[in-house]
Amino acid sequence: MTSTPSVSFAKFSVPAKGSVCLLYAEKAGFGQTAAGVDPAGVLARAVKISGFSGKFGAKIDLIAPEGTQLDKIVVLGAGDAATLKEHAWLRLGGSILAAAGKEKELTILLDLPGDVEAGADEAASVAAGLLLRAYAFDKYKTRKTENEDEKGARAKPSRITIMCADPVGARKAFAGLNAVVDGVNLARDLVNEPANVLGPVEFAARAKELEGLGVQVEILTEQEMKKAGMGALLGVAQGSPRGARLAVMRWEGGRKGRKPLAVVGKGVTFDTGGNSMKSPAGMEDMKGDMGGAAAVTGLMHALAARKAKANVVGIIGLVENSVDGYAQRPGDIVTSMSGQTIEVLNTDAEGRLVLADALWYCCERFQPEAVIDLATLTGAIMVALGLHHAGLFSNDDELAGRLTQAGLSTQELLWRMPLGPEYDKLIDSKNADMKNTGGRYGGSIAAAQFLQRFIKDDTPWAHLDIAGTAMGAPSNEVNQSWGSGLGVRLLDRLVRDHYEK
Numbered sequence: 001m002t003s004t005p006s007v008s009f010a011k012f013s014v015p016a017k018g019s020v021c022l023l024y025a026e027k028a029g030f031g032q033t034a035a036g037v038d039p040a041g042v043l044a045r046a047v048k049i050s051g052f053s054g055k056f057g058a059k060i061d062l063i064a065p066e067g068t069q070l071d072k073i074v075v076l077g078a079g080d081a082a083t084l085k086e087h088a089w090l091r092l093g094g095s096i097l098a099a100a101g102k103e104k105e106l107t108i109l110l111d112l113p114g115d116v117e118a119g120a121d122e123a124a125s126v127a128a129g130l131l132l133r134a135y136a137f138d139k140y141k142t143r144k145t146e147n148e149d150e151k152g153a154r155a156k157p158s159r160i161t162i163m164c165a166d167p168v169g170a171r172k173a174f175a176g177l178n179a180v181v182d183g184v185n186l187a188r189d190l191v192n193e194p195a196n197v198l199g200p201v202e203f204a205a206r207a208k209e210l211e212g213l214g215v216q217v218e219i220l221t222e223q224e225m226k227k228a229g230m231g232a233l234l235g236v237a238q239g240s241p242r243g244a245r246l247a248v249m250r251w252e253g254g255r256k257g258r259k260p261l262a263v264v265g266k267g268v269t270f271d272t273g274g275n276s277m278k279s280p281a282g283m284e285d286m287k288g289d290m291g292g293a294a295a296v297t298g299l300m301h302a303l304a305a306r307k308a309k310a311n312v313v314g315i316i317g318l319v320e321n322s323v324d325g326y327a328q329r330p331g332d333i334v335t336s337m338s339g340q341t342i343e344v345l346n347t348d349a350e351g352r353l354v355l356a357d358a359l360w361y362c363c364e365r366f367q368p369e370a371v372i373d374l375a376t377l378t379g380a381i382m383v384a385l386g387l388h389h390a391g392l393f394s395n396d397d398e399l400a401g402r403l404t405q406a407g408l409s410t411q412e413l414l415w416r417m418p419l420g421p422e423y424d425k426l427i428d429s430k431n432a433d434m435k436n437t438g439g440r441y442g443g444s445i446a447a448a449q450f451l452q453r454f455i456k457d458d459t460p461w462a463h464l465d466i467a468g469t470a471m472g473a474p475s476n477e478v479n480q481s482w483g484s485g486l487g488v489r490l491l492d493r494l495v496r497d498h499y500e501k
Helices: 032-037 042-050 086-100 120-134 167-192 200-213 222-228 231-237 283-288 291-305 351-366 380-385 397-410 421-427 443-452 488-499
Strands: 006-010 019-025 059-063 072-079 105-109 159-163 216-220 245-252 261-271 311-321 332-335 341-344 370-375 390-394 414-416 461-465
Touching: 006 120, 006 167, 019 032, 019 086, 032 105, 042 059, 042 072, 072 086, 086 105, 086 120, 086 397, 120 159, 120 167, 159 167, 167 283, 167 291, 167 488, 200 216, 200 245, 200 261, 200 291, 200 311, 216 222, 222 231, 222 245, 231 311, 231 332, 231 351, 245 291, 261 283, 261 291, 261 351, 261 488, 291 311, 291 370, 291 488, 311 351, 311 488, 341 351, 351 370, 351 443, 370 397, 380 390, 380 443, 390 397, 390 443, 397 414, 397 461, 397 488, 421 443, 443 461
Parallel strands: 006 159, 019 072, 019 105, 105 159, 261 311, 261 370, 370 461, 390 414
Antiparallel strands: 059 072, 216 245, 245 311, 332 341, 390 461
């Protein structure tokens, strides 16, 4: 099982034992505190001999350094200290954990030369980066490897002390960030779980656990969804023996009577493609086709854990798209909760059917201030944007701008894609009100146009297509996991900046 290191904050002093990490700024060198851990003056010589420049993430290890009782000194490059912004401090924390390796006790001297001061927020971001990097999904591994300790946990420092200028302020700032880290890691856990362990019923139970943090949670069963007329969502689930669920999570920390921000997630716990079955190559990754629902659940955890002063509702449609004699067929026509009929030409375009009913239910019941949906919806968005940006579609420029800025702040990047009547025509059907695919070209746009038909005209709405970024995205300083947890930090920032007053 993954072991999470403990993180604490303290005033600057000279560490007496364990290992120490020092920062080295490019073209500027060490901060003032470095001299205290280097009485023999070996650091300057090591830097010179190695040709170390302080490039961000580069490191030097000094084992059993002369003149001290320390086990090791790690010198980590901080790059150009004057350019360090919010996300860079988070990345720095992840880089420190990677550089520290197997040390049991690590002290970080968060000190840089010149006018660059690592204040409370910066120290808290470093701590958050450490914990995000520490995540590993290894709960099912029973054999110890060379990188694991005697209990089978991935080797990493067990105690980390961050020495900084304002430890009291750092502890306060970190309390809120730690709640978000926990939300990200919850989302990662959900995406990484195998489908035989996490089906719709089990996912709903995980959402129900948020009641312990003060979230109000309702779980709608198949019978209740059938009564509500959710024929689009239930059509996807009818080929699986595992029942569908709709989880409604409410956090009411804001002003009483203020309309909530609504966040809706696609939760297909496994997607075979149905009768339009996927090819075998990579089908095992379809356990992650609930990355949108995972992000919504992680966000609700984060907001409740940090006691956000906002009203937010999270809704996730949970189904398994499987195949048996009852499974939906290409050509079937289903009636959505909105009353609109849908010709299902491709049973592998199922996520939009789940979201159609979840979005309509959300708008009808809660009349939200704005609604955002997240879904691993189309492979087409990966063709368009690769694995570093999620697609952003919106009917509202202000909401789109807010989301884009939140993405830039957190580096969970979004790129706005077009909508328009010419694209909407792609999903017109001769046999029903619409069809669930629009042909070969503009696949992610056609999917977004489909979803827009289930949004009230006057409701600000955004759709985030997170295929390729919620799972299997390139690793980085703060994420080494297949399931990235993307969306939690992004939406938490959106709430902080615009809905938490």
